[in-house]
Amino acid sequence: MHYLDHAATTAVLPEAARIACRVMTEQFGNPSSVHKMGIEASGILETARREVAALMNAEPSEITFTSCGTEATNLALSGACRRKGRGRHIITTAIEHAATLNTVRRLEQEGFEVTYLQPDSSGHISVDDLRAAIRPDTALFTCMLANNEVGTQLPVREFGAVLKKRAPEALFHVDAVQGLARIPIKPKLWHADFISVSGHKIGAPKGVGALYIRKGVHIAPLLFGGGQERGLRPGTEGLPGIAAFGEACRLRREQMQENYSKVEQLCALFRAGVEARFPWAVYNGMSDIPHVVNLSFPGCKSEVLLRVLEMRNVYVSSGSACARGKASHVLAAMKLEHARIDSALRVSFAPSNTQKDVEALLDALEEGTKRLRRA
Ligand code: PLP
DSSP: OOOTTTTTTTOOOOOHHHHHHHHHTTTTOOOOOSHOOOEEEEEHHHHHHHHHHHTTTTTTGEEEEEESSSHHHHHHHHHHTSSSTTEEEEEETTTTTTTHHHHHHHEEEETTTEEEEEOTTSOOOHHHHHHHHOOEEEEEEEEEHHHHHHHBOOOHHHHHHHHHOTTOEEEHHHHHHTTHHHHOOOOHHOOOSSEEEEOOOOOOSSEEEEEETTTTTTOOOOOOOOOTGTTTTTTTTOOOHHHHHHHHHHHHHHHHHHHHHHHHHHHHHHHHHHHHHHHTOOSSOOOOOEEEEEEETTOOOOOEEEEEEEEEEEEEEOOOOOTTTTTHHHHTTTTTHHHHHHTTEEEEEEEOOOOOHHHHHHHHHHHHHHHHHHH
16 A cells, blocks of 8 residues: 555554553543542643643643644634634634634634635745734734645744734634644744644544643633533543554654655655656645645546546545545635646655655556546
């Protein structure tokens, strides 16, 4: 199998799976129980929190565990905006993940006014556009660190500086789901109040995420219950997933540079192969991180090409996995023509990929594009 769809999800790291299994079968206490097993479980929870915090350059007390990146973003945006006394204006970008866009749309229905910053044709968002959009009643600006479809990196440091200068009361949320363990997370440098991350993009199981909440920032919870996670995310903690997430963060932190170089080399190899074998292919957006590359093979519908690749055990994606066949809103916002959007493939690498995976992908693309261009 040649899996090159790591922006959709990743395999669980064996070390993380081992810990999850141990927590499910042996150390299965409830962190809220006061007996020995509960205390042991609480220790596992706090160890994981320290590891996530370390990878995010944050304090453990600033990390709240959630069920996924989507929940972390919902908690940040809804929690921040529903607080009394805040302005009614939100700024975001047109290239956000559905987790952000649909939460913001919901807030729009509740009476918030939203400004959507538009990307240029390379998928970048300008700092000047943010500056121009800020108003005295801006309550929140939310944007991603790295785009999941085209791999652009947004200038969050500059965004944070401009936001806090023009609207010091406004809160800043960064969706770092695709950036974690790839790009260093710098909450203070970015002036970030909230940062969402997700376990399954970095080798932890699905069903665990986290939200960084800057010390001193208070938000309203989405759920009500037993007071876990300082009342912000009540419900018995999903400890197997959380423990595995902590372990994945520890490993990713130790190997971050080495992993980045590996992915960079794989991406360069792929690009060289594309140049040599498909000089007619066009790249969509400028992928600033080597983990995500988006390109179109004109004349080859991506849904069909995907099936041909799949028959050769090669797995990539046609845009974002969450969009499930819908035309990409990111490529549409970049104003690419329909035929290009219709033939766009997203290839996303992980350090576990090898040269063989890249070669298999190039061979499968050769077969697929020949077949489809002839048809
Ligand atoms: N934000 C981005 C940029 C993503 O790529 C994703 C998942 O694809 C999410 C948020 C949602 O994360 P989760 O799948 O953990 O809910």
